[in-house]
Amino acid sequence: MYTEQLTQRLGISAPVAPQTLTATSTVNSGKVDMSVFHRALFFFETGAFGGTGPTLSAVLQIQDSPDGTTWTNNATIPSATVTAASKQATQEIRADQLNSGARYVRLQAVCTIGGTSPTIPVAVVGFGDEAAHKPGSAQNDASVVSQTVVN
Secondary structure, three states: OOOHHHHOEEEEEOOOEEHHHHHOEEEEEOOOOOOEEEEEEEEEOOOOOOOOOOEEEEEEEEEEOOOOOOOOOOOOOOEEEOOOOOOOEEEEEEHHOOOOOOOEEEEEEEEEOOOOEEEEEEEEEEEEEEEEEHHHHHHOOOOOOOOOOOO
């Protein structure tokens, strides 16, 4: 019987809180430290579109140091695009897929707003998976206030 709980395995990054974008913009999730986790999964979704022509494209970005100033796109994992309302998509990467020396990964979502009075609701969250040291929840972002496990 497998007894590890997901809260022991996963860490939750800082989210892009649900928001409605009304202009072309870029939003970034919190970073996942790939020296602590073997995998990262980023989940993003859109709500009901308003107006015409909005799109959401997402790409994984990597960074060597924790200073948060220099991020580069990861060419290993292609970008994902959502052009329909109320849809979800994921981006996943393993630590061994990062460029040499890279340690952190985040999801950058670029919302392109076109047409007449468009709006696009969007939310993003990232998870570090397969924590090298348990519990993975010790790496949770400070925005996570509770995790309940039913025994």
